[in-house]
Amino acid sequence: MIKKFPRIAALTCAAFLAIAPVTATAATATPARGALMKAERVSRMTGSEVNAFLGKAGFPAIENAKGVDVYRVSYRTVDVNGRPTTATGSLVLPQTPAHELRVVSYSHGTMADRREAPSVTSTGEGRFLPVYFATHGFAAAAADYLGLGEGPGAHPYMHAATEAGASIDLLKAARRIAGQQQVTFDKRIMVTGFSQGGHAAMALGAALQKDRDLDVSAIAPISGPFDIEHAEFPAAVDGRLDGRSAAFYLAYWLTSMDRVYDVYDEPSEAFRPPHDAKVTDLLDGSHDLGTIAAALPSTVDELLTPDYLGKLGKPTGRLLEAIRRNDTTCRDLRPGAPVRLFAATGDRDVVLANSASCLKDLRARHVDASLTDVGDVNHLTSLRLSLPKVLAWFQQGAGTAAG
Numbered sequence: 001m002i003k004k005f006p007r008i009a010a011l012t013c014a015a016f017l018a019i020a021p022v023t024a025t026a027a028t029a030t031p032a033r034g035a036l037m038k039a040e041r042v043s044r045m046t047g048s049e050v051n052a053f054l055g056k057a058g059f060p061a062i063e064n065a066k067g068v069d070v071y072r073v074s075y076r077t078v079d080v081n082g083r084p085t086t087a088t089g090s091l092v093l094p095q096t097p098a099h100e101l102r103v104v105s106y107s108h109g110t111m112a113d114r115r116e117a118p119s120v121t122s123t124g125e126g127r128f129l130p131v132y133f134a135t136h137g138f139a140a141a142a143a144d145y146l147g148l149g150e151g152p153g154a155h156p157y158m159h160a161a162t163e164a165g166a167s168i169d170l171l172k173a174a175r176r177i178a179g180q181q182q183v184t185f186d187k188r189i190m191v192t193g194f195s196q197g198g199h200a201a202m203a204l205g206a207a208l209q210k211d212r213d214l215d216v217s218a219i220a221p222i223s224g225p226f227d228i229e230h231a232e233f234p235a236a237v238d239g240r241l242d243g244r245s246a247a248f249y250l251a252y253w254l255t256s257m258d259r260v261y262d263v264y265d266e267p268s269e270a271f272r273p274p275h276d277a278k279v280t281d282l283l284d285g286s287h288d289l290g291t292i293a294a295a296l297p298s299t300v301d302e303l304l305t306p307d308y309l310g311k312l313g314k315p316t317g318r319l320l321e322a323i324r325r326n327d328t329t330c331r332d333l334r335p336g337a338p339v340r341l342f343a344a345t346g347d348r349d350v351v352l353a354n355s356a357s358c359l360k361d362l363r364a365r366h367v368d369a370s371l372t373d374v375g376d377v378n379h380l381t382s383l384r385l386s387l388p389k390v391l392a393w394f395q396q397g398a399g400t401a402a403g
Helices: 047-055 125-134 160-180 196-210 228-238 243-261 289-295 306-313 317-326 353-364 379-395
Strands: 020-023 036-045 068-078 084-094 103-107 139-143 188-194 215-222 339-343 369-373
Touching: 036 047, 036 160, 047 125, 068 125, 068 160, 084 125, 084 160, 103 125, 103 160, 103 196, 125 139, 125 379, 139 160, 160 196, 188 196, 188 379, 196 215, 215 379, 228 243, 228 306, 228 317, 228 353, 243 289, 243 317, 339 353, 339 379, 353 369
Parallel strands: 103 139, 103 188, 188 215, 215 339, 339 369
Antiparallel strands: 020 036, 036 068, 068 084, 084 139
16 A cells, blocks of 8 residues: 555646636535535546556556546535544546546555545545546546545545545535536446545445435445555564555554544554654644655554554454454445455455455345455556456446356
């Protein structure tokens, strides 16, 4: 999850300078979840410009690429306590005459800097991937999640309920934008996501099954951390994960979960000095990954106290509650939406055991599910190898027949 698409310079073509605002104002003091606050077109690209844009991130040229319009969206949602708040995200629409579009919800991977969110930067994974799906004819939505982009507060990293909530509420806000373009959305959403976004995708799939207005057609998570307790934490502690990546993930997860579940009384309970004095501020959403990585140690043993390392192996109390409340994404889905999991044997950021555990949970619930191992490759390469397979499945009408 630490590894990223190469940062590219902002494109200066005229299409990126064309901005057409679309606004909506709340009519009541307590607007509904998913209410659209504001939408602004921040980019318009022709098919050839889409290929140039994606090519700078390493994508091969796409034959017959469609032009796309990219919107930055602000909307209403709820926070970790169910209180009203706001969030931001992106919507990408293909420039094709269509009265109804199939919709892909893409959930992005781990990011600690709010400025790297899909609605803000044009050079991150959270922007490239929605454009990739939209140029193939889908409407594509990508939530920033809470606390990223222009959303207030700190990001509750790996908090399943708000990952799903921010995504489903963006989909509802996006329908109003589509209506202004005389387009309707298919209510059965195709869901995918990478890394943290794989976890978010599974949570969203289950939430869509319970929604009154939307439904889920198919779910295709890529290299998601679905089983923190039995797969990811053990791999982080015993050295199967890259040491610096493991230290970053654990620092991010613990500081985020402490804000929600109070998993330690003081940072010094979990973090060794000098990290205990700086880790909370370091992960406040204003620092990029390079800055954070430089400030954190290269191993988990150097980051965490021996006592807290032991607690990760045998969690109890509030720590166990935080883990188990958010480790249920593969157990919450009901039969009806097929799931195609993708992961990599060589991944040292999110071990394949996460997806194997998810597959076991899904099949125990009689969900149509499979797992594709894309090989002895690293985390980011697992995304590159999985994407064409996900796209092909979605194009074939995933979820409309027998998976």
